[in-house]
Structures are given as C-alpha cells and as structure tokens.
Amino acid sequence: MKRAVAVLIAALAVFSAFAEPINIDFWHAMTGKNAEMIQTLCDKFNASQTEYKVNAVFKGTYIDTMNAGIAAFRAGQAPGIIQVYEVGTATMMAAKAVKPVYRLMAENKVKFDPKAYIPTITGYYSTSKGEMLSMPFNSSxxxxxxxxxxxxxxxxxxxxxxxxxxxxxxxxxxxxxxxxxxxxxxxxxxxxxxxxxxxxxxxxxxxxxxxxxxxxxxxxxxxxxxxxxxxxxxxxxxxxxxxxxxxxxxxxxxxxxxxxxxxxxxxxxxxxxxxxxxxxxxxxxxxxxxxxxxxxxxxxIGGASLWVFNGKQPAEYKGIANFFAFLSQPEIQAFFHQGTGYLPITKAAYELTKSQGFYQANPGPEVAILQLLNKAPTENSLGLRxxxxxxxxxxxxxxxxxxxxxxxxxxxxxxxxxxxxxxxxxxxxxxxx
Amino acid sequence: MAKQYEFPSKGLPYLLVLPQMVVVFVFFFWPAAQAVWQSFFLQDPFGGTMIFVGLENYTNLFKDPTYWQSFGRSFLYAALVAFTAMASALFLAVQANKKIRAASFYKTMLIWPYAVATMVAGVLWLFMFNPNVGVIAYFLKHSLGIEWDHLLNSTQAFLLVTIAASWKQIAYNFVFFLAGLQSVPAALVEAAAIDGAGPGKRFWKIVFPLLSPTTFYLLVMNVVYGFFETFPIIHQATQGGPGQATNILVYKVWRDGVVNLDLGSSSSQSVVLMILVIGLTIVQFRFIERKVTY
The missing domain is CATH 3.40.190.10 (Periplasmic binding protein-like II)
Incomplete structure (x- = not known):
C-alpha cells in the first residue's frame, strides 16, 4: 500500500512537471495603455499554447530597465527578454551578454523570414550583413x-x-x-x-x-x-x-x-x-x-527592441523564439500598431491595417510608415550604431x-x-x- | 565624580556595536570602497571587460573645463541653498515662536512642505515657472515685463533650482529652529528687555548665540543636502541645462553612471565628491564648531 502511494506521488510529480509551463520573464518599460497592450500580447501568447508562459514585468523607465537588466545579468539572474531603447543598441551589441536573434531563430528552427520586415526598422537592429540582433518591438x-x-x-x-x-x-x-x-x-x-x-x-x-x-x-x-x-x-x-x-x-x-x-x-x-x-x-x-x-x-526610427540574454536553458530559448515568431504575425502586429500608435514592423501588418480601413480615421501613422518606406535605405539612412x-x-x-x-x-x-x-x-x- | 562601570569582558562592547558596524560597513564602506576600486578602470557595464587605466579617469576629469565649471556651480549652489533655506527658516521660526493667534496653525503649515517628495517639488516649481505655460512665468512676463526663460537663460535656471531646493529644505530647518528657540530661557530674554535691549539686540546677543548648536547642525545638514540630495529637483526642472548651467557634481555623477553607463568616469567623480564632502565636514567641525556654545 505504502509503495503504491509512493509510486502515485512520484507519478503525479512527474506529470505536474510536464504540465508546468516554462516561465520566461519579459522586462519592459512601457506604462499606461502601452503596458496594457504588452500584457494583452503576453496573455494571447500564453493562451495560444501550454508549453511556455511569458511574464511581463514593468521595470521603470528605459534607463531603469536597462540598469535593472545589467544588474541582473551581473548577478546571474537575467530575464529571458529585455526591452532596450534604440540608443542602447551599440552597448547591448558590444556586451557579449546577449544572444543575437538571428541565431536564436536559426537554432530553434522557428520559421523566420527577415525579408518580411520593414528594412528601415530591422536594419537599425541588424549587423551590416543583415543579421538581426534584436527583435524590433515598438518603433516610431x-x-x-x-x-x-x-x-x-x-x-x-x-x-x-x-x-x-x-x-x-x-x-x-x-x-x-x-x-x-x-x-x-x-x-x-x-x-x-x-x-x-x-x-x-x-x-x-x-x-x-x-x-x-x-x-x-x-x-x-x-x-x-x-x-x-x-x-x-x-x-x-x-x-x-x-x-x-x-x-x-x-x-x-x-x-x-x-x-x-x-x-x-x-x-x-x-x-x-x-x-x-x-x-x-x-x-x-x-x-x-x-x-x-x-x-x-x-x-x-526611434523606440525600442527586445534583446535576449546569454546563458539560458535551451527550452527557454525555444519559448522565446516561439514568442518572437508569434509577435511577428501580421494580425498581432496590426493589433499592436493600432492599439499603441507604434509602427508595424512587417509590411504585411501595414497592408492588413490598411485593408481594415484604420488609416481613414487615423491618417497620421500612415504618413510615418510611408516616410520610412519612401526609398530603399542607403548606408546613411539605415540607422545609427x-x-x-x-x-x-x-x-x-x-x-x-x-x-x-x-x-x-x-x-x-x-x-x-x-x-x-x-x-x-x-x-x-x-x-x- | 560619577561612578564608572566596566564591562566584565573585553569582547562584549565590540559585540554590542557589531550590528551597527555591519550596517555601516555594508551600506557605506563597501560601496565607497567599490567606487574607489572602479574609478581605476574602464568598464563595460555588463562586467565583461575591465581595463586598468590607473588615474586616467581622474586626469580626464580635471582636464575637462566643463568639470571645473560644474565644480564651481556646485559650491555656489550648495552655499546659496544652505543660506537661503536657513535664513528663511530662522526668520519664519522667530515669527511663529511669538505669541500670536493661530500660532500652531502656522507652524503646521510651515512644516508641510517637508512632506512633499523632492521629485514632486521639482515638478511643482517646474510647472509654475514653465516659460510657456507656467503661472509665475506668465505673471513675470505680463505684469513685470520680465521675460522668463530658464530653458535658455542660465542665470534664471540657476535661480529656479536654488529657490526650489531651498523651499524644500525650509520646513526641515524650521522644525529645528523652532525647537531651538523654545529652549531659549525666557528669563534671559526678559532680563535683557528690562535692561533696555531692543528686539534686534536681544535676538543677536542672546537668542542667536544660544541657538548656535542648532545652527551648526543645520549648516552641516544643509550643505550636504545642497551637494547630494537636491538631485531630483535638478532632474525635473533643468536636467543640468541650459548648456551646463545647473549640472552640479552629483547630477553629473548620476547621468554619467546610470544614463550613460560610463562607470569608470562616474566612479572617479563620486570619489572626488566624497573627498570633497568629507573635507568640508572636517572644516566645519574644526573651525566653525569652535564658535558654537553648547
């Protein structure tokens, strides 16, 4: 009898370990309406599958968030994902503390087409060879x-x-x-x-x-x-x-x-x-x-992108890669774009928003997108590093x-x-x- | 002669002060030592690379004319803030200490600003003096013909942060001065009055000297306040500008360290600042405290 109970408990433990989703912390610097939108995005992702759970955590201003990330990394407690403003890009790049997004996506074999993105947006966060280092998130x-x-x-x-x-x-x-x-x-x-x-x-x-x-x-x-x-x-x-x-x-x-x-x-x-x-x-x-x-x-552009820290478990990386793929979907992008005013990062999301008639009531954002898309970027207009x-x-x-x-x-x-x-x-x- | 007690064991007193020493060590000495250590390095914020550069961070600082400018500004600022905050508080405390109707009401009102967070105080003053939408800026322009633009006029910007910082500190000083005034024996003042001393003379010859321990304490506190704690006001109101006009040392330390992630330079600046304040405090204790009658 005792043995049976022990087996049962062990079985339950194993079972619950399987059922427990892998937690991914996502530190961000958004307030008000934009913070709600981030929460909604995470909720949508968490509801769409059971393996991973992304937890959005507000860490203060962009500066506070970046410092919190640095402190956490130095203490070996870095979050999976961190939002960093565009002027922090060179620091993050040089830091050797991050896992480049293009590598993350390739390693986890997640469907990922860099050409789907608006070049002036992804260009800002890519190497000169076009390798995407961080995931564009809120761009303006x-x-x-x-x-x-x-x-x-x-x-x-x-x-x-x-x-x-x-x-x-x-x-x-x-x-x-x-x-x-x-x-x-x-x-x-x-x-x-x-x-x-x-x-x-x-x-x-x-x-x-x-x-x-x-x-x-x-x-x-x-x-x-x-x-x-x-x-x-x-x-x-x-x-x-x-x-x-x-x-x-x-x-x-x-x-x-x-x-x-x-x-x-x-x-x-x-x-x-x-x-x-x-x-x-x-x-x-x-x-x-x-x-x-x-x-x-x-x-x-200006705004911020999402960076992934080094030194995480493969399973967590897989979850992050899935989350990024989820974020890149036209419907999700269009939803975020229309809810926050930040620009969509894929052309498909722009086309979708246009077909939904959003720009008739809100002509402003379209002016901004067309300005970014005006010409194919040159080395003077791809961004700054x-x-x-x-x-x-x-x-x-x-x-x-x-x-x-x-x-x-x-x-x-x-x-x-x-x-x-x-x-x-x-x-x-x-x-x- | 009072009877002296001796602790039976030599270890006990050390044990008793240990908790305090731990706190002081962990929260003061350890970070200070780290700042000194880091000031000799160029460092990547993530802790990946550390390059030993000796005194280079310091020599770079002292070669930089804007740093010297910031130096001068900080002294002027701390002195002005300490003087304005203390003088106004003393004046108000003397008035509130008189036998007037609703004295306790005034006292309460005067202590209130202390409850305002420094950050909020900065925002408050910023709004009132905002050159475009501020109430006071509007009044100055339309009633007195003074064009207020602290965004570009460095003197006005400096004035603004000085006033805001002083205002914030008046309440604190007021409480101490009031307490100090109430411990001045009334008999002394009355005796002087009977001997024919006027109110001015009574104040400067009797009350002010008797207040000197309070004044001295407040002087030390206010100078430290001016150097260190007015940072949120600067941050809210001017961000160190226009140009470098209100970029006082402590603000520059914060910006270079936290915003710009230039840890080496920021550490060396904070070491300089630390030495400066230690020096100032020593000067105050050695030379000014002699004039204090306890």
Whole structure:
C-alpha cells in the first residue's frame, strides 16, 4: 500500500512537471495603455499554447530597465527578454551578454523570414550583413505636426502643409504674423533635427556607414547642410519664430497649448496629441531642402527592441523564439500598431491595417510608415550604431542650448559636438576592442 | 565624580556595536570602497571587460573645463541653498515662536512642505515657472515685463533650482529652529528687555548665540543636502541645462553612471565628491564648531 502511494506521488510529480509551463520573464518599460497592450500580447501568447508562459514585468523607465537588466545579468539572474531603447543598441551589441536573434531563430528552427520586415526598422537592429540582433518591438519615427485651425486663421491651406524647408520657414513666419506666440518648435533636437535630418537628406551622420561597419567610426554631422539648417533655426529663434521648448519631448506643451502652429515630434506622440489638442491637427512628412540631391531619402526610427540574454536553458530559448515568431504575425502586429500608435514592423501588418480601413480615421501613422518606406535605405539612412549614444545626445543638447543663448556660433557649436562626441566614441572603441 | 562601570569582558562592547558596524560597513564602506576600486578602470557595464587605466579617469576629469565649471556651480549652489533655506527658516521660526493667534496653525503649515517628495517639488516649481505655460512665468512676463526663460537663460535656471531646493529644505530647518528657540530661557530674554535691549539686540546677543548648536547642525545638514540630495529637483526642472548651467557634481555623477553607463568616469567623480564632502565636514567641525556654545 505504502509503495503504491509512493509510486502515485512520484507519478503525479512527474506529470505536474510536464504540465508546468516554462516561465520566461519579459522586462519592459512601457506604462499606461502601452503596458496594457504588452500584457494583452503576453496573455494571447500564453493562451495560444501550454508549453511556455511569458511574464511581463514593468521595470521603470528605459534607463531603469536597462540598469535593472545589467544588474541582473551581473548577478546571474537575467530575464529571458529585455526591452532596450534604440540608443542602447551599440552597448547591448558590444556586451557579449546577449544572444543575437538571428541565431536564436536559426537554432530553434522557428520559421523566420527577415525579408518580411520593414528594412528601415530591422536594419537599425541588424549587423551590416543583415543579421538581426534584436527583435524590433515598438518603433516610431519623427514627423511634423501642424495646427489646421491656425493655418486657416493665417490664411493658409490646411490641406497643404509645407513640403520643403524654405516653404516651412515662410509658413512659420506667416503663422507668427497671424498672432501666434511663435511659428514652430521641435522635440528631440538630436534625434529629429540631426539624426533624422541627416538620414532624410541622405547625408552621413558618421563615417563607416554611421558606425555599422566598425567601432572606429567618427561623427560627421557638422557638414554645410546641417550648419545651414541650424543657422536658420537659430536666426529664427531671435524673433521667436522658433521657440525652444526644452530637451527630449519637453516642447510638446508649446504645440498643444496653441502657442506654435507647427511642431516636430515622434509619431508615438500621436495618440497623446489626439487627446490633448483642442484643435484640429494634421501630420505631414519632415520637410527637406530641395536643392539637396537625393532628398528626401527615408527617415530613421526611434523606440525600442527586445534583446535576449546569454546563458539560458535551451527550452527557454525555444519559448522565446516561439514568442518572437508569434509577435511577428501580421494580425498581432496590426493589433499592436493600432492599439499603441507604434509602427508595424512587417509590411504585411501595414497592408492588413490598411485593408481594415484604420488609416481613414487615423491618417497620421500612415504618413510615418510611408516616410520610412519612401526609398530603399542607403548606408546613411539605415540607422545609427554609436557607443555612448546617450552622452553624445547630451553633448548635442547642451551645445544647442549654448548656440541659442548666443554663447557659441552655430558653426563652432556643431564642430564642438562632433569633436566631443568623437572622444566618447574613442573611449567606447577602446573598451570594446 | 560619577561612578564608572566596566564591562566584565573585553569582547562584549565590540559585540554590542557589531550590528551597527555591519550596517555601516555594508551600506557605506563597501560601496565607497567599490567606487574607489572602479574609478581605476574602464568598464563595460555588463562586467565583461575591465581595463586598468590607473588615474586616467581622474586626469580626464580635471582636464575637462566643463568639470571645473560644474565644480564651481556646485559650491555656489550648495552655499546659496544652505543660506537661503536657513535664513528663511530662522526668520519664519522667530515669527511663529511669538505669541500670536493661530500660532500652531502656522507652524503646521510651515512644516508641510517637508512632506512633499523632492521629485514632486521639482515638478511643482517646474510647472509654475514653465516659460510657456507656467503661472509665475506668465505673471513675470505680463505684469513685470520680465521675460522668463530658464530653458535658455542660465542665470534664471540657476535661480529656479536654488529657490526650489531651498523651499524644500525650509520646513526641515524650521522644525529645528523652532525647537531651538523654545529652549531659549525666557528669563534671559526678559532680563535683557528690562535692561533696555531692543528686539534686534536681544535676538543677536542672546537668542542667536544660544541657538548656535542648532545652527551648526543645520549648516552641516544643509550643505550636504545642497551637494547630494537636491538631485531630483535638478532632474525635473533643468536636467543640468541650459548648456551646463545647473549640472552640479552629483547630477553629473548620476547621468554619467546610470544614463550613460560610463562607470569608470562616474566612479572617479563620486570619489572626488566624497573627498570633497568629507573635507568640508572636517572644516566645519574644526573651525566653525569652535564658535558654537553648547
């Protein structure tokens, strides 16, 4: 009798071990609606099969999440999946702490076609040979927002936003003349007016294909075009045709409160503007300088991707690979895209969303996608791969403020950004040789 | 002469202070030692590569003119914050200590800001002074004709974080000053009044000297506060900008370490900061404490 019980218990233990799904931790930095969407995605995946269970864990801001991941890795407690913002890409790549996604997919023989993805999105997270290192997750790009009501008041056609920079600056002056506090503002001077600006005009941001081809890359964004652009904006700030609203996305209130008529911000801010703007607004492509050959090229992305840590069990890797394949399905992508405002990462998801009629009510996101797909990316517009990117952006922000305050000339300022940024790149190179 | 007790065994006192020593060691000495150790290396954040570079992190710092700028800013900032917070708190405490109606109401109200988290205080001041939508910025512009733009004007930015940080600390200082004032014997003040000393003289000759232990304690605390704990205010209000105008040492340590993951440089900066504050505290104890009457 006793033996029978023991056998039964043993059998139960074995059985329950089989029934227990393998847990995969997924650390992310999303809040509010976006966090709910992540939870829904995980729930859908968990309900679709019984072998694996993905647990979404919120870890704070992008910076907090990355630091939590680093600390956990050093303590041997890393999660399976971690969401890292785009400027952390070079650090993650060089870290030797991660398992590249292309290898993960190949090892687990999960159906995976890199060509199904939008090249400007996956390119940002791939090697120069096209090997995908991390899974693009939430991607966005910079667009121009404009206040249609203000356009009408200034006697401008609200369906015809400016297309080129000269037209744009003229429009800004007219908006200001119509009684607005200012003409335009911009978020993310580094990401939008330097990184995206350079890509959009097919100009190199740095050497070695913007850092994709080696750590011995050097910044190069102090060319005549960038200098001309910054000079124009700095000049327009004197009579407040351009109003500086602060670093990162701190300039948003200028647009939402109706003080400026045009504004540059990520397409990720679309839903937020829909909620807060008490006026009708439109989304347009980034302007370009028409005398620049090859412009407009395509814009580049921002946002975050999913990285997989080294040193996990094969079974867990298999689960992660399945989860990534699940995330790439057009239906799931379309669902995430429509629910969050982030861009779909596959062309199929874009086509699906289009056929569902989503863009008729929400034209903004489509502008962003078409801007990314505008042309096949060149080595100037595939993305950026620089170490210490947060510091480089910080140098750009600081110097830009000094330029606007009249402490340094535009030309010297851009040269200084490049010079100081290059010092950081050399440090990174030395560390990751 | 008081009777002295001796512990029967030599080991017991050590055993009794052990828990405290463990706490101090684990939470203070160990991290500090690690910072010193790391400051001699270039390090990949994941702990993969460590390159010994000797004092290079330090020499790089001292070669950097913006670091020296940050140095100067931090001293000015800590001094201004400590002075403003202490002077205003002392003034308020003296007023609240008078026999006035609803004194306890005022006291409660004045202590309230202490309950506000520093991060929230930063947001609060940021909103009021936001050049585009802030109430105070609007008032300054439309009533006084002052164009407030702390996003580009470094003096205004510096002023903003100084005021915000001081405001946050006033409540703390107020509590201590008030307690200190209440322990000043009324008889002394009255005796001076009878001898013909005016209110000003009574304050500076009797009350202020008797408050000196409190003042000294607060001075040490406020300087440390100015150097270390005002970080959330800077983070919320200016992020160190415009340019480098409010990039005080502790903020730079945080940014370089946590955001930029440049651990070597960040460690060397925190070592410099640690030496600095130890030095300042020694100076305060050796030279200022002599003037304190307990």
């Amino acid at each position: 790009t910079a667009v121009m927002y404009y206040n249609k009501d203000a356009f009408r008041k200034a006697g401008l056609d609200p369906e015809k936003p400016p297309v080129t920079w000269p037209e744009f600056f003229e429009t800004a002056k007219k908006l200001k003349a119509s009684g607005m506090e200012g003409g335009f503002s911009t978020n993310w001077i580094s990401w939008i007016q330097l990184e995206n600006f350079s890509a959009w005009h097919n100009q190199p941001f740095g050497t070695k294909a913007n850092g994709f081809n080696g750590l011995d890359t050097e910044l190069k964004f102090n060319g005549p075009l960038q200098k001309k652009h910054f000079q124009t904006i700095a000049d327009l700030s004197k009579d407040k045709t351009f109003i500086y609203g602060g670093r990162e996305n701190k300039a948003n209130p200028l647009f939402t409160s109706g003080q400026v008529g045009m504004h540059f911000e990520s397409i990720g801010g679309y839903a937020n503007f829909k909620n807060t703007c008490k006026f009708e607004f439109g989304v347009a492509r980034l302007p370009y300088y028409p005398d620049q050959k090859g412009a407009p090229q395509n814009s580049i 620089f170490g210490y990117m947060p510091q480089i952006r910080e140098i750009e922000d600081q110097t830009w403020e000094d330029i606007l305050a009249g402490k340094i000339s535009v030309s010297d300022g851009l040269d200084k950004m490049v010079k100081e940024g290059n010092l950081k790149l050399r440090e990174f190179q030395r560390l990751n040789k």
